[in-house]
Amino acid sequence: xxxxxxxxxxxxxxxxxxxxxxxxxxxxxxxxxxxxxxxxxxxxxxxxxxxxxxxxxxxxxxxxxxxxxxxxxxxxxxxxxxxxxxxxxxxxxxxxxxxxxxxxxxxxxxxxxxxxxxxxxxxxxxxxxxxxxxxxxxxxxxxxxxxxxxxxxxxxxxxxxxx
Amino acid sequence: xxxxxxxxxxxxxxxxxxxxxxxxxxxxxxxxxxxxxxxxxxxxxxxxxxxxxxxxxxxxxxxxxxxxxxxxxxxxxxxxxxxxxxxxxxxxxxxxxxxxxxxxxxxxxxxxxxxxxxxxxxxxxxxxxxxxxxxxxxxxxxxxxxxxxxxxxxxxxxxxxxxxxxxxxxxxxxxxxxxxxxxxxxxxxxxxxxxxxxxxxxxxxxxxxxxxxxxxxxxxxxxxxxxxxxxxxxxxxxxxxxxxxxxxxxxxxxxxxxxxxxxxxxxx
Numbered sequence: 006x007x008x009x010x011x012x013x014x015x016x017x018x019x020x021x022x023x024x025x026x027x028x029x030x031x032x033x034x035x036x037x038x039x040x041x042x043x044x045x046x047x048x049x050x051x052x053x054x055x056x057x058x059x060x061x062x063x064x065x066x067x068x069x070x071x072x073x074x075x076x077x078x079x080x081x082x083x084x085x086x087x088x089x090x091x092x093x094x095x096x097x098x099x100x101x102x103x104x105x106x107x108x109x110x111x112x113x114x115x116x117x118x119x120x121x122x123x124x125x126x127x128x129x130x131x132x133x134x135x136x137x138x139x140x141x142x143x144x145x146x147x148x149x150x151x152x153x154x155x156x157x158x159x160x161x162x163x164x165x166x167x168x
Numbered sequence: 169x170x171x172x173x174x175x176x177x178x179x180x181x182x183x184x185x186x187x188x189x190x191x192x193x194x195x196x197x198x199x200x201x202x203x204x205x206x207x208x209x210x211x212x213x214x215x216x217x218x219x220x221x222x223x224x225x226x227x228x229x230x231x232x233x234x235x236x237x238x239x240x241x242x243x244x245x246x247x248x249x250x251x252x253x254x255x256x257x258x259x260x261x262x263x264x265x266x267x268x269x270x271x272x273x274x275x276x277x278x279x280x281x282x283x284x285x286x287x288x289x290x291x292x293x294x295x296x297x298x299x300x301x302x303x304x305x306x307x308x309x310x311x312x313x314x315x316x317x318x319x320x321x322x323x324x325x326x327x328x329x330x331x332x333x334x335x336x337x338x339x340x341x342x343x344x345x346x347x348x349x350x351x352x353x354x355x356x357x358x359x360x361x362x363x364x365x366x367x368x369x370x371x372x373x374x375x376x377x378x379x380x381x382x383x384x385x386x387x388x389x390x391x392x393x394x395x396x397x398x399x400x401x402x403x404x405x406x407x408x409x410x411x412x413x414x415x416x417x418x419x420x421x422x423x424x425x426x427x428x429x430x431x432x433x434x435x436x
Contacts, residue, residue: 011176028176028217031204050169052205053356055271064244064274070204071275074176075197075221118270139358140269 013073017042018086026073033057035073036083044084044113048142055141058114059083065121067140084113087120096120096158105154107145115141119155127163131156171207178219182332186307188218189330196220196332198240201268201276202284225279225334228252233340239279239333243267246278255432256340259347259365263294266351268358279333285384287322287404288359292385294349296377297365300338306331319384344370346432350425351380352417354408361409362417366425368433376422381414394422 014023017040024039036042036059045068048056052070059068060082087094096116099105106112115138122129122137129137134155135148143151179185188194195214197203198221206212226240228249235257237246246252246264253261267290268276281289282302295302295315302313304327315336318326327333341347351363360380367375376394379385381403388397398418405411 027173029171029174029207031170031208034170050208052201052272055269058271061274065271066275067271070201072176072197072200072204072217072219074178075200075219077178121270121274137270140271 011074011077013077015076015078016080018082024073028072028074030073031069032059032071032073032076033068036068036081039073042083042085046110046113048110048114053140053142054111055114055118055138056111058117058141060117060120063121063124065118082117082120084116087116094120095161096123096155099158099161100151100154103154103157104146104150106151111141111143115143115151119158122155123159123162128159129155169208171204172210172213174207174214175216176219177216178221179223182223182305183307185218185220185223185332186305186330188216189332190307191216192329194218194329196280196283198280199242199275199277200280201272202280202286220332225332230340235338235340237278237336237338239277239282239335241278243273243276243278247273255435256343256345256347256367257298257338258432259294259298259349259367259429263290263349263365266290266349266353266358278336282318282336283325283327283333285319285321285323285325286359287382287384288354288361288380289385290349290351290360290363290379292319293360293363293365293377293379294347295336295338296385296387297367297375298338298341298347299367299375300336302333303335303337304328304331305334310334312337316387319386321383324384341367342370344433346429346434348425348428348432350421350428352421362414362421364418364421364425366422366429368426368429370433374426374429376426378418378422381418388422394426395419398422 013026046056048054052067057069134152177188194216197217197219226238228251229236243264247261300315313326347367349365351360362381363379365377376388403411403415
């Protein structure tokens with residue numbers, strides 16, 4: 006027996022969207038399969054790797070560990086909506102400039118976690134950056150250039166140009 | 169991994185939540201960070217999820233000599249709460265800040281974690297050491313259960329199926345007290361292989377609770393030296409850490425927690 010669907014309405018990347026989902030539908034699947042936003046990746050699927058990270062009301066969350074219906078009414082930002090007017094967001098630009106990615110699978114999650122960190126602490130030290138991306142696994146570049154990218158992104162967002 | 173079929177209701181009042189929980193196969197959903205992982209593994213297959221995530225059960229407040237932590241307070245809420253920035257209460261934010269990762273702390277809730285009662289979770293040690301009580305509510309009314317009576321075994325608590333944790337209430341320790349939480353964690357999962365919370369009071373009395381080493385978190389007796397108490401405790405070994413190793417590490421984290429709590433009490 007199929008459970009009755011639930012209507013799920015939210016603002017994604019600034020646009021109101023709605024979707025009928027089964028109650029058991031995870032947010033990451035609603036985004037990928039329902040709304041075509043495939044930037045949130047399904048990596049470990051066990052709330053560890055962070056590849057599915059999105060911003061829910063401005064805070065980084067693992068979309069594989071939320072029901073879509075829990076996000077009903079929320080404002081969601083995915084990697085597709087981080088930049089604006091065709092321009093990359095400063096965090097995205099810093100990852101490009103500082104080689105913060107290789108295969109790119111973990112990158113949307115890394116960037117959105119960095120967005121949450123930098124919104125709270127515009128000038129985090131290295132230890133704080135490493136602590137903050139503890140829930141984001143990179144399996145190719147290692148973390149050094151990711152940490153450097155986030156430091157540079159912080160500087161760019163603060164406007165001190167020391168990238 | 170996708171959970172089994174389940175119905176869903178979002179409660180907008182406590183009464184709606186209690187009505188829905190009259191279904192014996194219902195489970196309470198708060199942040200979802202304990203329940204959804206076990207539903208994805210299909211270890212849990214409730215027929216109904218009662219989402220209490222929008223109820224007014226969050227927040228941290230000081231009230232009449234007591235600290236009241238809302239069950240829906242997230243780990244991140246506890247890390248940032250100004251009310252907890254005292255030497256006596258420092259263990260709470262210290263513990264919340266080492267749970268999971270940034271994303272997990274944004275969603276995971278205090279009440280959800282205590283109700284889940286993973287024997288390796290961190291916060292139970294802190295609520296035990298600080299002498300907390302849990303205020304439980306159901307359609308029948310309210311009751312208060314001391315943390316020491318709440319944890320009954322692995323994933324087993326005194327909470328009835330139709331009850332919710334509303335608040336965690338702690339007596340404010342006297343001025344000059346200090347508390348701390350220290351763990352040695354599993355490097356991949358972050359869960360405690362051994363964790364210890366300590367409260368030192370100015371009269372020299374101390375309370376110590378440990379987690380991650382047995383069937384449930386527990387207080388160490390005040391009448392025995394911690395090392396002697398741990399030597400007699402029933403400690404679990406598993407594929408990550410043998411019983412002998414856990415007993416040793418438990419002694420180390422207890423000593424560190426006591427030292428840090430004492431430093432905080434002295435204002436070092």
